[in-house]
Amino acid sequence: MSEFLQFLFSGVTVGAVYALVALGFTIIYNASDVVNFAQGEFVMLGGMITWFAHAAGLPLPLAALIAIVATAALGVAINKLAIEPARGAPVVSLIIITIGASVFLQGAAQLVFDKQIHSFPAFSGDRPLRIGGATIQPQSLWVIGGALVVFAGLWLFFTRTLLGRAVLATSNNRLAAQLVGINTNFVMTLSFALSAGIGALAGVLATPITLTAYNVGIGFALKGFAGAMLGGMGNPKGALAGGFLIGLIEALTAGYLSSTYKEAAAFVVILLVLFFMPQGLFGRKSTERV
């Protein structure tokens, strides 16, 4: 039993990171119908920039803040320089652009930082807490709390603020939103900044546990996408639940089946969802206007 609890804790911890990535996917997907394959690189950048700034002597909170702001700025730059100029391009072109951005950021991280694996100290020490015969790192609570706070913040933003409603309006119908005076370009900028910032936050919170390196992004992207899809593409609640579920499935696979092939769990989930319920747990069946 305590073994199961242990797997549960580690599953919820990584699941929280996947949920944050899935939320990032969802924000951009809703605002623009673009699936941003560079989403995982934001997580990598959050971790790497924080490590770099911290190693250079800055206090950890400041380093983390710099990482989040810098990554958000990069997200905006990707939107302005690579995605906006290609508006109206076929899906395949947009996929190639965002994958290109992902590969580019990986290449840049190798050059600016290095190819080593890095970490920085956990926020509240390393003394594990004992719960029901299992242990949990204090950092795990930071990650899980972070995911829940971000979700609550997004929910408040999208339902209670005018700006949040403008984003929702844009995702429903871009042209109609423009007609009622919403600056849809600003909405896009905001979505990319938010999404990149959330990704970077995930990297900051997770790095003391999962470690970071220039090439960790693609794995986060794949699992975050699996989470978003499992929950139902474009549904924030679904993204949260899907992310946590993917984390749990992965941890249980590692615990009971094979730790070598835990990475395969996300892929198997993707295939099963596509086979049996392409609309996901919370999603609606999609129809396309011609």
Place this chain on the structure above:
Amino acid sequence: MPKLSAKSATLLVLAALIAVTPFFFPSGYYYRVGALIFVNGLAVTGIVILTGYAGQISLGHAGFAGIGGYACALAPTHLGLHPSLAVVLGAAISAVLAWLVGRPILRLKGYYLAVATLGFGILVAMVLNNERALTGGPDGIAVPDLGLRGLLKDWGLELTNGQFWYFFCGLVLLAGAWIALNLHQSPTGRALRALHGSEIAARTVGVDVARLKLQAFVISAVYASVAGSLVALQNKFITPDVAGFMHSIEMVTMAVLGGAGSVLGAIFGAGVLTLLPQALTVLAEYEQLVLGLVMMLVMIFLRDGLLPSILRKLRGTGE
């Protein structure tokens, strides 16, 4: 003078390039580079069928190359197959896997295939890295000799190893291009391009969209598999890198750089991206940076790719 069809013109240009270029090689090393371009060109021709004709994208085609390559390493030792039959076996396994993976996915929107193939490629690389007992793990594994060069020697045609692989890969590439060009002009090819233009329009005129996309996916997987086999047989060695994510990205970049809509364009792209690191070894560290940049720039500014854009400029149609 009778006007050549686009198909014959492409094949003639390609055959002429393969036959004439060796006269300008300063050393035997260039045969190796040439063979590498042809193998990459073959894999990328498969991408043309999938991306250029059918408008779908795969981020995991290196996985099929890995299957083709490791089939040549494993089937001769474990099943006692001749290496040439191992190529066929690898292609068959790739085709079946592509069919299994593609069938549920290709009914859905474009990015689902991208994600599923991305996961598939990572999975294949993971298996090749982890099953050390079978695959030798990250260190790679030896591949037996194809034996064709020895056979040619018995028949009185003596070639160096470099020359043999240069011409052999060149011929396979010609065959692959011929098949792709025939497909382009067939009713299937027309239907594929129709669904590239608009899936819904194609469906309303009676095109079985899901089945056609699946066909294109399976065919392109076979191309990648055969290319992987050729690499393994030529090097007599293979590592899991052949199935790696970056190799998949290289294939897509080669195709879109040259022009995914045209066989010759894509092979041209394969040539450029194969030569570039050879010419500028300092570039090795910048490889990912350059690949990513090329992908974005081409898709933003030259969506048809380099070669079609150049040709259009030359013809002065300025369409």
